[in-house]
Amino acid sequence: xxxxxxxxxxxxxxxxxxxxxxxxxxxxxxxxxxxxxxxxxxxxxxxxxxxxxxxxxxxxxxxxxxxxxxxxxxxxxxxxxxxxxxxxxxxxxxxxxxxxxxxxxxxxxxxxxxxxxxxxxxxxxxxxxxxxxxxxxxxxxxxxxxxxxxxxxxxxxxxxxxxxxxxxxxxxxxxxxxxxxxxxxxxxxxxxxxxxxxxxxxxxxxxxxxxxxxxxxxxxxxxxxxxxxxxxxxxxxxxxxxxxxxxxxxxxxxxxxxxxxxxxxxxxxxxxxxxxxxxx
Numbered sequence: 601x602x603x604x605x606x607x608x609x610x611x612x613x614x615x616x617x618x619x620x621x622x623x624x625x626x627x628x629x630x631x632x633x634x635x636x637x638x639x640x641x642x643x644x645x646x647x648x649x650x651x652x653x654x655x656x657x658x659x660x661x662x663x664x665x666x667x668x669x670x671x672x673x674x675x676x677x678x679x680x681x682x683x684x685x686x687x688x689x690x691x692x693x694x695x696x697x698x699x700x701x702x703x704x705x706x707x708x709x710x711x712x713x714x715x716x717x718x719x720x721x722x723x724x725x726x727x728x729x730x731x732x733x734x735x736x737x738x739x740x741x742x743x744x745x746x747x748x749x750x751x752x753x754x755x756x757x758x759x760x761x762x763x764x765x766x767x768x769x770x771x772x773x774x775x776x777x778x779x780x781x782x783x784x785x786x787x788x789x790x791x792x793x794x795x796x797x798x799x800x801x802x803x804x805x806x807x808x809x810x811x812x813x814x815x816x817x818x819x820x821x822x823x824x825x826x827x828x829x830x831x832x833x834x835x836x837x838x839x840x841x842x843x844x845x846x847x848x849x850x851x852x853x854x855x856x857x858x859x860x861x862x863x864x865x866x867x868x869x870x871x872x873x874x875x876x877x878x879x880x
Contacts (some may be wrong), residue, residue, distance in 0.1 A: 622751045647841045657798045662771075673726045717790060720750055739769070742778055743799055746785045756789065757796040766871040777810060777862065777869075780848070783833050784812040784860040790814025794857060808869045810862040819852040827879030844868065 695708045726812070727749055741763055749760050769777070788797045794816030802809040824834065834850070837860075841848040846864040 606610065622691050645848065677724065677726055679724065684715060684719050684722065688712065689718060691715065709771070721786065721790060733853060739774055739778055739781075743781050743785065746782060747789060750786065756794065757878075759796075759798050761798070761800045762803075763800070766803055767808070767866070769808075769869050772866065773844050773869050776844045777808075777864070780837045780840050780862055781810055781812065784838050787819075787833065788812060788858065789813040792818075792858060804866070806866055808864045808866060810860075812860045813857065814859075815857040818854040819850070819858055821852075824850050824852060 613617045639759045691708070691712050695705070695712055698705050698708060740760060744760050747756070758804070784796070785799065788794055794814035796815045798811070800809070800811040800813075838848055841862060844864060845868045846862055849861040850858065852858040853859070
């Protein structure tokens with residue numbers, strides 16, 4: 601079952617497993633002989649080996665998923681996005697030849713703007729697909745960079761705030777939080793017409809809260825409830841939230857803008873508590 605190297609490691613490890621209490625108890629009258637050190641070490645060694653094997657399997661699965669996302673991103677870039685960019689350039693050249701007083705000028709300008717917005721969102725989606733876990737390891741930093749990635753109007757007031765004691769999150773949980781937050785921020789930057797967007801992360805003892813607020817035009821209640829035909833952003837946010845055991849709320853009105861609230865129990869989200877506060 602064990603090769604020579606494993607037996608050597610097991611023997612060395614067995615010398616370490618006897619605690620001070622065990623040694624003291626052996627010196628007491630009537631002490632019961634405990635389970636042999638080598639037997640206990642064998643069980644612990646097998647458990648550690650199994651844990652390491654599971655970690656390696658998880659890493660292989662993560663790598664396969666990343667490779668598949670990268671392949672899809674490349675296909676989208678080389679086909680759909682390139683086609684949109686080419687069509688946008690041709691349409692832009694045609695619009696320049698249309699007279700300013702033409703009755704179709706405004707309509708063509710609007711179509712061109714929609715196509716350009718589609719290109720921006722396409723690039724954002726591709727960037728999201730290509731993002732690895734290491735790129736989102738700093739959740740606050742990754743979400744803060746989205747404004748620059750989208751290349752949207754620089755006059756939008758984007759503020760990021762972190763309160764509470766930051767915790768190291770489980771990698772898969774953090775990746776899902778990032779994608780939910782990214783979708784909410786893309787919607788705010790690209791569709792709301794907002795001049796102010798706020799991202800807030802709050803670490804409490806019981807919950808991790810992510811809130812994204814804007815002062816834009818709001819979202820139609822029917823869209824919030826049922827989504828928009830051909831668009832899967834809101835549905836994807838809800839599916840990801842369910843997958844990580846969280847709760848997602850979307851509050852919106854034309855007067856107050858939109859607020860996306862995501863909460864996840866700390867017991868599900870956190871792996872390790874970090875001994876410092878961070879705010880921005």
